[in-house]
Amino acid sequence: MSVIQDVLAKLQEKDSGQVEFLQAAREVLTSLEPTVSKHPDFVKAKIYERIAVPDRAILFKVPWVDDSGEVQVNRGFRIQFNNAIGPYKGGLRFHPSVNIGIIKFLGFEQIFKNSLTTLPMGGAKGGSDFDPKGKSDGEVMRFCQAFMRELYRHIGPDTDVPAGDIGVGAREIGYLYGYYLKIVNQNASVLTGKGLEYGGSLIRPEATGYGSVYFASEMLGTRKQEIAAKTAAVSGSGNVAQYTVEKLIQLGAKPITLSDSNGTIVDESGITAEKLAYVLDLKNYRRGRISEYAAKFNVPFFANKSPWDVIKEQNLKVDLAFPSSHENEIEAAHAEAMVKNGCFCVSEGANMPTTLDAVDIFLEKNVLYGPGKAANAGGVAVSGLEMSQNAMRLTWSREEVDQRLQGIMKNIHQSCLEASEAYGAKGNYVVGANIAGFLKVAKAMLAYGIV
Ligand SMILES: NC(=O)C1=CN([C@@H]2O[C@H](COP(=O)(O)OP(=O)(O)OC[C@H]3O[C@@H](n4cnc5c(N)ncnc54)[C@H](OP(=O)(O)O)[C@@H]3O)[C@@H](O)[C@H]2O)C=CC1
Ligand SMILES: O=C(O)CCC(=O)C(=O)O
Numbered sequence: 382m383s384v385i386q387d388v389l390a391k392l393q394e395k396d397s398g399q400v401e402f403l404q405a406a407r408e409v410l411t412s413l414e415p416t417v418s419k420h421p422d423f424v425k426a427k428i429y430e431r432i433a434v435p436d437r438a439i440l441f442k443v444p445w446v447d448d449s450g451e452v453q454v455n456r457g458f459r460i461q462f463n464n465a466i467g468p469y470k471g472g473l474r475f476h477p478s479v480n481i482g483i484i485k486f487l488g489f490e491q492i493f494k495n496s497l498t499t500l501p502m503g504g505a506k507g508g509s510d511f512d513p514k515g516k517s518d519g520e521v522m523r524f525c526q527a528f529m530r531e532l533y534r535h536i537g538p539d540t541d542v543p544a545g546d547i548g549v550g551a552r553e554i555g556y557l558y559g560y561y562l563k564i565v566n567q568n569a570s571v572l573t574g575k576g577l578e579y580g581g582s583l584i585r586p587e588a589t590g591y592g593s594v595y596f597a598s599e600m601l602g603t604r605k606q607e608i609a610a611k612t613a614a615v616s617g618s619g620n621v622a623q624y625t626v627e628k629l630i631q632l633g634a635k636p637i638t639l640s641d642s643n644g645t646i647v648d649e650s651g652i653t654a655e656k657l658a659y660v661l662d663l664k665n666y667r668r669g670r671i672s673e674y675a676a677k678f679n680v681p682f683f684a685n686k687s688p689w690d691v692i693k694e695q696n697l698k699v700d701l702a703f704p705s706s707h708e709n710e711i712e713a714a715h716a717e718a719m720v721k722n723g724c725f726c727v728s729e730g731a732n733m734p735t736t737l738d739a740v741d742i743f744l745e746k747n748v749l750y751g752p753g754k755a756a757n758a759g760g761v762a763v764s765g766l767e768m769s770q771n772a773m774r775l776t777w778s779r780e781e782v783d784q785r786l787q788g789i790m791k792n793i794h795q796s797c798l799e800a801s802e803a804y805g806a807k808g809n810y811v812v813g814a815n816i817a818g819f820l821k822v823a824k825a826m827l828a829y830g831i832v
Contacts, residue, residue, distance in 0.1 A: 383414065383417065384417050384424050384429055385410050385411060385413060385414050385417065385429060388410060388429045388430045388433060389406065389407060389410055389411075391430070392406050392433055396482070396485075398482065399481060399482030399485055399486075400482055401482050401483050401485075401486040401708060401709075401733070402482045402483075402485040402486040402489065403482075404486065404709075404733070404736075404737060405486040405489050405490055405733060406433055406486075406489065407737065408733075408737060408740070408811070408815075409489070409490075409493065409815050409819075410429065410433065412806075412811055412812045412815040412816065413429065413815060413816060413819055415804040415805055415806070415812070415816070416804065416816055416819065416820070416823075417429075419804075420823070422827060423823050423827065426826070426827055426831065428823045428826055428827065431826065432463060432492070432819070432822065432823065432826070433489070435460050435461065435462045435463075435485065435488060435489075436461050436462060436463060436464060436469075437460075437461050438458070438459075438460045438461075438481065438485070439457075439458065439459040439460070439461070439507075439535055440456065440457070440458055440481070441456075441457040441458075441531040441532075442454055442455075442456065442457065442531075443455040443456070443457045443509055443511065443524065443527045443528050443531070444527060445520075445523045445524045445526075445527040446523060447516075447520055448517055448519060448520055453524075455509045455510055455511040455524070456479075456480075456509060456510050457507070457508075457509045457528055457531060457532070458479065458481060458484045458507050458508055458509065459484075459505065459506075459507035459532060459535055459536075459541070459543070460481075460484050460485055460488040460505060460506055460507065461488075461503075461505045461535070461541055462485075462488040462489055462491065462492055462503070462504040462505055462506070463492045463503050463504045463822060463826075464503035464541075465503060465822050465825040465826045465829065466495075466496060466501055466502070466503055466821060466822055466825050467495070467500070467501030467502040467503050468501075468502065468503060468537075468538070468539050468540055468541055468542055469503045469504065469505035469540065469541035469542070470491070470495055470502035470503060470504070470505060470541070470542050470543075470544075470761060470764065470765070471487065471488055471491040471495070471504060471505040471506040471507070471543065471544070471546075471761070472487075472506060472507075472508075472543065472544045472545050472546030472549065472761075473506075473507045473508045473509075473543050473544070473545065473546055473549045473553075473557075474487070474506070474507075474508035474509075474546040474547045474548060474549065475508055475509050475511045475512070475513050475524075475547070475548035475549050475553065476508070476510070476512065476547050476548045477510050477511075477512045478510070479508045479509055479510045480510070483708070484506050484507060484508055485506075486708070486732075486733065487506035487546070487732055488504055488505050488506035489504065490504075490732055490733065490753065490754050491504035491505060491506055491761070492504030492818070492822055493754050493814065493815060493818030493819060493822070494753075494754040494755070494757075494758045494761060494818065495758075495761055495765075495818075496817075496818040496819070496821045496822050497754065497755060497758050497793045497796060497797075497814060497817060497818045498758050498761060498762040498765060498789055498793065499789070499792065500762060500765035500766075500769075500789075501765075502542075502761065502764075502765055505541055505543070506546070507532070507543055508546065508548075508549075509524075509528060511524050511528075511548075512548070513548045513553070514548075514668075518552070521552065521553065521556065522556045525553055525556035525557045525560065526556065526560040528557065529557050529560040529561050529564070530560070530564070532557075533560075533561050533564055533565055536561075536571050536572075537569065537571060538569045538570040538571055538768070538771075538772075542570065542571060542572065542573060542764070542768060543557075543571075543572055543573075544572060544573040544574045544760075544761070544764050545574045545620070547619070547707065550574075550619075550620055550665065551574070551576060551586070551665075554572055554574045554575055554576070555575075555576055557572060558571075558572050558575055558579065568580070570767070570768050570771035570772065573585065573764035573767040573768060574586070574764065574767075575767070580767075580771050581767060582763055582764075582766055582767035582770055582776070582777070582782055583776070583777070583778065583779045583782050584763055584779060584782040584783050584786060585760075585763045585764065585767055585782075586620060586624065587624040587627065587628075588624075588759045588760045588762065588763035588764075588786055589620065589621045589624065589730060589757050589759055589760030590620070590621050590622065590623060590624025590625035590626070590627065590628060590705070590730060590759075591624055591625075591627075591628045591759060591783070591786060592756070592757065592758060592759015592760065592762065592763075592786060592789075592790050593621070593625055593703055593705070593728045593729065593730040593751075593756045593757050593759065594608065594625055594628040594629055594632065594703070594728070595628075595759065595786070595787055595790040595791070596728050596751050596755060596756040596759075596790050596793070596794060597701060597703070597726055597728035597749075597751065597756070598632070599790065599791055599794035600726055600728065600749040600751055600794065600810070601726060601749065603749070603798075603808075604749070606726075607632075608629065608632040608633065608634045608701075609632055609633035609634060610633060610634065610635075611634045611635070611700040611701050612634070612635045612637055612698065612699050612700050612701070613629050613634050613635065613636045613637065613699060613700065613701040613702070613703060614636075614637065614638045614688045614689075614692060614697070614699040614701070614702045614703070614724070615629070615636050615638055615639060615688070615702075615703045615705055615730075616638065616639075616640045616645075616687055616688045616689070616703070616704050616705055616706040616710060616731075616734075617639070617640060617641070617704075617705040617706035617707075617730070617731070618639040618640060618641050618660060618664055618671045619641075619664065619705075619706075621705040621730040621731065621757065621760075622639060622640075622703075622705040622706070622730065623657065623660060623661055623664070623665075625703045625705055625730055626639070626652055626657055626660075627654075627657060629703075630652070630653065630654055630657065634701070635651040636651065636652045637649055637651060637652065637697075637699070638688040638691065638697075638699075639652065639660065639671055639674065640671060640686075640687055640688055640706060641670060641671040643670050643671065643672060643684065643685065644671065644672060644682055644683050644684040644685055644686055645671075645682070645683045645686050645687060645688050645690070645691050646671055646672070646674045646675045646680055646681070646682050646683075647680060647681050647683070647688075647691060647695075647697065648674075648678060648680045649680075650680075656674070656678060659674065659677065659678075660674060672684070683695075687706070687710055687715075688702075689702075689704075689710065689711050689712075689715035689718070689719065690715070692715070692718050692719055692722050692724075693714060693715055693718035693719075696718075696721075696722055697722060698722050698723050699719070699722065699723060699724050700723060700724065700725060700726065701724065701725075701726045701727075701728070702719060702724050702726070702727045702728075703727075703728055703729075703730050704727070704729055704730065704731050704734035704735065705730030705731050705734075706731050706734065707731055707734065708731065708732060708733045708734060709733065709734065709735075709736050710731065710734045710735075711727075711734055711735040711736065711739045712736050712738070712739055713736065713738040713739045713742055715739060716735070716738075716739035716740075716742040716743055717742060720742065720743070720746045720748060724748065725747075725748055725749060726748065726749040726750075726751075727743055727748055727749070727750050727751065728751040728756040729751060729752055729753035729756045729757060730753070730756065730757050731753060731757070732753045732754075732757065733753055734753065735750075735752075740752075740811065744809065744811070749810075750810060750811070751810050752810060752811050752814050754814050754815075754818060755793050755794070755797050755810060755813075755814040758789070758790070758793055759786050759789065759790055762785075762786060762789045762790075763782060763785075763786055766782055766785055766786075793814075796813070796817040797810045797813030797814045797817055798810075798813055799813070799817070800812070800813040800814075800816040800817035800820075801813030801816070803816075804816050
């Protein structure tokens with residue numbers, strides 16, 4: 382059995398219920414296979430085995446009181462996966478589906494993503510099974526305060542710096558940071574995605590979405606194509622989806638879908654800047670459902686369907702796809718239908734939105750496929766820039782941060798291409814991203830000895 386297969390077999394045995402983590406581990410570790418023969422020192426130091434086990438996993442209770450006075454108890458998690466190249470860094474997810482396997486998959490992916498940015502950040506993730514949907518602002522505030530009441534002792538500007546993810550946006554970061562400040566009494570860079578008034582960075586809200594469009598643009602460039610005039614499907618309607626659509630519009634593309642957990646709207650005339658402004662107000666302030674877009678702009682709404690279901694069932698034609706919602710949203714049958722309906726470029730705003738079978742289909746059919754850890758790294762990259770600005774106690778302009786973001790996305794694209802070629806899988810961004818992200822972390826781990 383190869384070293385990699387041996388590690389995977391052990392994970393399968395030890396972490397058997399953690400389906401999403403095992404999926405992520407399989408995807409990453411199998412694509413590291415070509416590094417094994419070139420790096421016997423990694424094998425001897427058991428780097429492949431060590432990198433797949435978190436440094437620590439913190440599980441805690443989060444008791445809080447709802448608006449009716451009843452005590453509620455949620456689970457809180459912070460998985461500090463690997464800090465070889467910098468402080469632990471990665472978002473917090475508040476969603477009822479959250480469990481240890483999901484947070485572990487996200488934390489594991491974050492190691493390689495953060496390494497690809499070239500900024501000094503280790504990998505972590507956290508969150509809770511708390512569902513902010515349908516909760517009052519007061520309930521969300523009390524939950525965030527209860528969550529921080531435990532989390533504060535595990536984080537710090539040089540230790541671990543969380544940020545947002547699904548269900549954690551500007552409102553939640555404000556409550557979390559406000560409570561940290563209150564109990565620790567230090568205005569420290571312990572969270573990113575902060576408001577501009579209290580240490581946030583311009584372009585952080587936009588960064589993940591913009592970055593995934595910049596990454597798509599780089600991939601298209603390898604075939605002498607560009608974003609302009611392309612029709613695009615985008616899933617989700619949260620932070621990542623909103624700014625993906627904004628950048629697509631700015632670059633002259635036609636985004637035609639958005640979704641949430643209740644269904645998908647299809648606007649074949651194109652989502653415009655004005656319609657997007659409606660979506661931002663609907664989702665970020667009124668906290669409404671995407672079906673309201675369909676009623677407002679008189680377009681079809683497909684209840685309980687994702688954009689990928691609609692492409693499959695209605696033969697909707699698209700050139701580009703930006704899955705920006707959640708893991709495993711694109712399955713093999715979706716991938717087949719997407720290719721059949723003209724989709725030739727997929728840039729993942731979400732983390733692991735494509736199942737392993739569906740990835741194989743994209744690769745077989747020569748689709749330009751940008752995996753999340755490369756394509757959505759813009760968000761954490763600008764979080765890294767937020768930390769740099771906090772450390773220098775100054776703020777950069779919008780233009781400066783955007784220029785840096787574009788440079789980082791270009792550089793990630795180039796590193797993926799170079800690593801894929803050096804390790805015998807030219808043009809395969811999955812192999813390229815995993816190997817390029819891995820090598821830096823592995824070399825740092827090797828330098829530290831067995832710790
Ligand atoms: N925010 C960031 O900077 C980064 C985010 N990501 C990834 O991008 C993705 C989206 O995150 P973000 O935009 O921040 O999150 P948000 O909470 O802002 O938006 C999530 C969107 O996805 C929908 N969604 C979530 N889960 C499901 C589900 N199980 N089924 C159907 N729809 C669902 C939500 O619908 P509803 O409101 O109905 O639940 C919502 O429209 C995630 O995979 C995240 O890990 C990656 C890198 C950075
Ligand atoms: O900005 C960050 O620190 C993390 C963003 C994130 O959660 C992600 O990249 O998946």
